[in-house]
Amino acid sequence: MLEVKHLSRKYGHFVAVDDVSFSINKGEIVGLLGHNGAGKTTIMKMITGYLEANNGTVFVDHISLESQPKTIHRQLGYLPESLPVYPEMTVADYLDYVADLKGLKLNAKKLEIKRVVKATDLSNKLLAPIATLSRGLKQRVGVAQAILGHPKLLILDEPTNGLDPEQTQQMRALIRNIAKDATVILSTHIMQEVEALCSRVLIVHGGKLALDAELGTLRQSNYLLLETSLALSDLEQVSKLPQVSGIETLEGCGVGHRYRIECLPDSDQPALSAQVAQFITSQNAQLYLLQPELRDLETLFKQVSSGTMTYQEVCDAAA
Ligand SMILES: Nc1ncnc2c1ncn2[C@@H]1O[C@H](COP(=O)(O)OP(=O)(O)OP(=O)(O)O)[C@@H](O)[C@H]1O
Numbered sequence: 579m580l581e582v583k584h585l586s587r588k589y590g591h592f593v594a595v596d597d598v599s600f601s602i603n604k605g606e607i608v609g610l611l612g613h614n615g616a617g618k619t620t621i622m623k624m625i626t627g628y629l630e631a632n633n634g635t636v637f638v639d640h641i642s643l644e645s646q647p648k649t650i651h652r653q654l655g656y657l658p659e660s661l662p663v664y665p666e667m668t669v670a671d672y673l674d675y676v677a678d679l680k681g682l683k684l685n686a687k688k689l690e691i692k693r694v695v696k697a698t699d700l701s702n703k704l705l706a707p708i709a710t711l712s713r714g715l716k717q718r719v720g721v722a723q724a725i726l727g728h729p730k731l732l733i734l735d736e737p738t739n740g741l742d743p744e745q746t747q748q749m750r751a752l753i754r755n756i757a758k759d760a761t762v763i764l765s766t767h768i769m770q771e772v773e774a775l776c777s778r779v780l781i782v783h784g785g786k787l788a789l790d791a792e793l794g795t796l797r798q799s800n801y802l803l804l805e806t807s808l809a810l811s812d813l814e815q816v817s818k819l820p821q822v823s824g825i826e827t828l829e830g831c832g833v834g835h836r837y838r839i840e841c842l843p844d845s846d847q848p849a850l851s852a853q854v855a856q857f858i859t860s861q862n863a864q865l866y867l868l869q870p871e872l873r874d875l876e877t878l879f880k881q882v883s884s885g886t887m888t889y890q891e892v893c894d895a896a897a
Pocket residue numbers: 589592594612613614615616617618619620621659767
């Protein structure tokens with residue numbers, strides 16, 4: 579759906595975005611993650627055509643932004659970091675104005691405004707001047723203007739920035755709903771945001787793409803967690819299974835003994851789990867817990883975002 583090829587942008591001599599390439603399929607919610615100043619907003623502005631790239635091309639459904647900017651703009655919705663809402667306008671007037679800018683006319687315009695007002699739950703604020711709205715409601719107005727005209731690609735820069743926990747939950751539910759009909763890229767520097775919403779993450783560090791991976795793949799590890807009534811000395815048979823490379827005892831406050839079973843790379847964890855479970859039940863022992871150990875994404879993201887771990891090192895560690 580979206581293809582970004584070798585995108586670069588300088589501000590004077592400073593390289594803010596350096597040869598970034600990625601593609602995003604229809605229906606994905608992808609998180610663009612990075613520290614302040616990593617280059618996220620600059621990438622988003624170039625995808626929307628708001629900022630010209632020094633190098634590289636953006637394609638939407640195989641059409642380049644350069645060749646047909648108007649066609650592509652009609653398919654894009656953008657929520658900028660600083661909301662483009664005019665404080666003196668009412669919500670209704672502002673949405674009417676944006677609908678005009680997007681070329682919506684007559685009945686289609688009316689129906690579309692009705693749809694986005696319902697989707698963003700703004701119906702009882704239509705006559706309120708934007709200046710009088712809370713940060714959360716202003717953010718909703720920003721999302722409403724972004725989704726006017728059913729864009730195929732929605733670009734949201736820090737959509738939950740400044741929202742309280744309840745408003746954040748509401749905004750996440752809204753984004754999930756929108757993603758049923760559109761591809762969404764959202765920028766954030768909060769890892770929990772990505773975990774709550776996205777199936778894939780792109781991490782930018784110093785203007786370069788440091789990681790592009792599915793969250794499910796990143797979470798996988800080579801370890802199984804086991805809690806059982808058996809002592810370590812009773813698990814010798816498990817340690818000898820062909821796919822097991824070691825067993826470590828874990829400190830814990832569970833009802834039984836806790837272990838971390840290290841599996842060989844590329845092992846079949848479901849099959850191995852079945853063998854372990856079978857062994858424990860054959861000993862008439864208690865099996866309290868047996869599950870894959872998930873990697874701590876927060877630590878992993880910190881390492882990549884700060885440049886202490888490379889994309890390849892993350893892939894190797896996740897393998
Ligand atoms: N108009 C500009 N002129 C000069 N430098 C700029 C300009 N806009 C951004 N930069 C610089 O480019 C780099 C990338 O900025 P950008 O806003 O894209 O980062 P970001 O990842 O979105 O950061 P944040 O999370 O703080 O919004 C930063 O070092 C920033 O200071």
